[in-house]
Amino acid sequence: MALPLEKEWNYADLLSWEDDMRYELIEGYPVMMAPGPSTVHQDILGELFAQFHAYLKGKRCKVYLSPFDVRLFEREGDHPADVDTVVQPDMTVVCDRSKVDQKGIHGAPDLIVEILSPSSWRHDCLVKYNLYQRAGVKEYWIVDTEKQVVLVHTLEEGQYHAPKAYTARDTVPVGVLEDCAVDLTAVFPEE
Numbered sequence: 596m597a598l599p600l601e602k603e604w605n606y607a608d609l610l611s612w613e614d615d616m617r618y619e620l621i622e623g624y625p626v627m628m629a630p631g632p633s634t635v636h637q638d639i640l641g642e643l644f645a646q647f648h649a650y651l652k653g654k655r656c657k658v659y660l661s662p663f664d665v666r667l668f669e670r671e672g673d674h675p676a677d678v679d680t681v682v683q684p685d686m687t688v689v690c691d692r693s694k695v696d697q698k699g700i701h702g703a704p705d706l707i708v709e710i711l712s713p714s715s716w717r718h719d720c721l722v723k724y725n726l727y728q729r730a731g732v733k734e735y736w737i738v739d740t741e742k743q744v745v746l747v748h749t750l751e752e753g754q755y756h757a758p759k760a761y762t763a764r765d766t767v768p769v770g771v772l773e774d775c776a777v778d779l780t781a782v783f784p785e786e
Contacts, residue, residue, distance in 0.1 A: 606666060610698075617662055621722060623679040628662075629714045633739050636710050639757035640685055642782045643708060647688060649776045655706065656690040658676075663687060664699030665707075667730035673701075682723060685710045685738075686770065701728040705771040709710050710738040720764040724748070728755050 603623030614620070617628040640660065641736040645660040658783075661683045669678045688706040689695060707727055709719040719737060727735045728750065735755065743763040748755040749770055761767045763783035769775040 603679065605676050606664075606669075606678035606681050609681060610675055617683065618678060618684055620681040621726070626718065628683065629712060632710070632712060634741075636685075636712060639710055639738060639740055639782055640708075643686060643777065646777050646781070647686070647769075647775075650772065651688075655692065655774065656688055657692070657695065658686045659689070659700070661685050665700045665704060666699065667703055667726060667732075669701035676709050680726065682726065684708065684723075690771070703727075703732045705732070706734040706736070706769070707740060708736040712740075712741060724755065728753075734769070736767075738782075743779075745777075745779065745782075 604620060604625055606620065607621065609618060609620055609625070618625045619628065620626070628690075644658060644660055651658055652706055663683060665682050665684060665687055666678050667680050667682060684707040686708040687700060687704045689704040694700050694702045696705070701747050707716070709723060711719055723733065724737075728748075730743045730751075731750065731753070733750045736749070737746045737758075738744075739746070745761045746758040747761065747767060747770075761779055763779050765779050767777045767779060769777060
């Protein structure tokens with residue numbers, strides 16, 4: 596479906612599109628999602644999800660996988676036509692259950708994980724980085740599959756500062772979850 600670029604779109608428009616493509620909506624402009632991720636991407640995402648899911652079992656926080664709409668700036672009382680930014684992070688952790696509804700999450704989740712691919716690097720490291728910071732996402736992980744590195748950005752006084760970097764041999768403490776840590780040796784196994 597060809598979309599005119601001179602028009603600003605909203606979440607109501609996005610919900611009405613009948614094609615099989617996935618889109619994010621960045622301040623009123625649609626961004627088509629890349630085709631299905633690589634097997635490496637899926638393996639890494641699966642292991643991250645497994646570790647978070649095991650830790651969160653029976654706790655108030657929940658973890659969700661893409662495709663899952665996150666309406667970062669939606670406020671109480673907003674209608675889909677009022678929402679101009681919708682993202683689909685690879686993985687999302689939310690502890691405030693009131694933010695979860697049938698369509699996804701409204702407002703900033705506590706933690707977002709994006710796994711880089713050659714086609715998503717700029718979008719994840721620049722566009723989404725700025726959106727997540729502005730929205731108040733407390734912790735943002737960028738996973739570089741090629742370098743086997745996880746960069747953890749933590750929000751302090753409304754800003755992300757220099758990230759902490761973790762390699763394939765490290766364990767990553769999860770700042771928004773008490774006593775939770777992710778074992779990267781399982782995420783990036785040696786071949």
